[in-house]
Amino acid sequence: MSPTNAVKYHTRTEEAHQLIAPAGYTQPEYFEQELDQLFSQFWLYAGMTDDIPQPGDYLTVQAGRYPLAVVRGNDGELRCFHNICRHRGTQFLEGCGHSPKGLSCPYHKWFYELSGELQAIPRENELFPGADKTALGLMPGSIGVFRGMIFVHPDPAPREDWQAFVADLELKAGPHHPNQMVEVGRSRHLFTANWKLVAENYMDAYHLFYLHEKSAATFDHECFEWDTAGRHFLFYEPVVAKYKDWADKVYGDKHHGVVPGTDPEQYGGTFHMLFPTIGWVGMAHSWSTFHILPQSVDSTIVESRVRVMPEAEDAMKDSRRYKDRFNSGEAELVTLADCSTHPTQSDNLMFEDMWACQQMQKAMNSPAYQVGAMARTFESTMTFYQRNVLDFVTYT
Ligand code: FES
Ligand SMILES: [Fe+2]
Incomplete structure (x- = not known):
């Protein structure tokens, strides 16, 4: 079966191999290498354009070693700067904010235009005679936007420039335009596991049949197809008839709340993982992110946001799967301790995945640990992913 949503995938059936050694998942020095060699040297998801809609709105993001900021200028443009004051180097912006007149460093009050130019130095003539303010603007980074997602x-x-990053993606991204949808929930989950295990678990289609026997029963895994767009991974599964009946009932008129461009007669899910750490899931009624935030070699936070068409807001908020995953509220960090049953019995996809990743992480510390074999097609996704990681990180 071919994907709905006008997405054309090439189904890949190649063999699977574990390419990264266990030490790459357990040794702090390799995590440091990843910060240097991958996260400091590649595109990184920073947030949504509608998070910072007004001139003067900004957000901050850590890209490997580099603290960066994204600022909306008076001209409406988004710009990326290094979040480093040009005076003595303070990381002067924190979190998100709104500063319409310009950006001020609290330390000695150097003041920058929203476009990054240095506008004012306190007591400039007296203390910085001859200072060339034109050479002391905020240092620029690069920025790109795809479907409302800021990178x-x-x-x-x-x-690897922005065009290389998005090449092929437009063709395979499906019809979702998250900026036209309403956000109905956010969540944060702690995985006590290496970030690559979390990403690989997202791409592992073999476990969907078993670990998620109930929690992912929405989808027909036998019809799994996967493909790539540059370094990015994507897969598609149609939904089973039972889910379609349920969705028709919940959403009333089949066309009610369906994302424009999806085929309302054929529901399905497209699962993307934009290299290296931002996933999204597009379905007929929803679009949700799966943002992997590495914290340390064995600790990872996953932030999720879910959006629906405005007409489907109430129906989504009433669904049990939504409540299981998004009812915790934005601030709360959900851990496995929040699971009231054994995670594998929880019928909660996130708890099941947290458990699996955590148990693999524990085993990887054993000298006896090894990957015995991997399933062709369903686990070859991970080989593709690891190959991309190894393009950046030496692990030596
Ligand atoms: S370090 Fe920013 S004004 Fe001095
Ligand atoms: Fe999973």
Whole structure:
């Protein structure tokens, strides 16, 4: 079966191999290498354009070693800067904010235009005679936007430029335009596991049949197809007839709340993982992110946001799957301790995945740990992913 949503996938059936050694998942020095060699040197998801809609709105993001900021200028443009004051180097912006007149460093009050130019130095003539303010603007990074998602890169002229990052993606991204949808929930889950295990678990289609026997029963895994767009991974599964009946009932008129461009007669899910750490799931009624935030070699936070068409807001909020995953509220960090049953019995996809990743992480510390075999097609996704990681990180 081919994907709905006008997405054309090439089904891949190649063999699967574990390419990254266990130490790459357990040794802090390799995590440091990843910060240096991957996260400091590639595009990184930073947030949504509608998070910062007004001139003067900004958000901050850590890209490997580089603290960056995205600022909306008076001209409405988004710009990426290094979040480093040009005076003595304070990381002066924190979190998100609104500063319409310009950006001020609290330390000695150097003041920057929203476009990054240095506008004012306190007691300039007396203390900084001859200072060339034109050479002391905020250092630029790079920025790109795809379907309302902001990506940043610390380098103003990246080796793999924005066009390379999005090449092929438009064709395979499906019809979702998250900026036209309403956000109905957010969640944060702690995985006590290496970030690559979390990403690989997202791409592992083999476990969907078993670990998620109930919690992912919405989808017909036998019809799994996967494909790539540059370094990015994507897969598609149609939904089973039972889910379609349920969705028709919940959403009333089949066309009610369906994302424009999806085929309302054929529901299905497209699961993307934009390399290296931002996933999204597009379905007929929803679009949700799966944002992997590495914290340390064995700790990872996953932030999710779910959006629906405005007409489907109430129906989505009433669904049990939504409540299981998104009812915790934005601030709360959900851990496995919040699961009241054994995670594998929870019928909660996130708890099941948290458990699996955590148990693999524990085993990887054993000298006896090894991957015995991997399933062709269903686990070959991970080989593709690891190959991309190894393009950046030496692990030596
Ligand atoms: S470090 Fe920013 S004004 Fe001094
Ligand atoms: Fe899973």
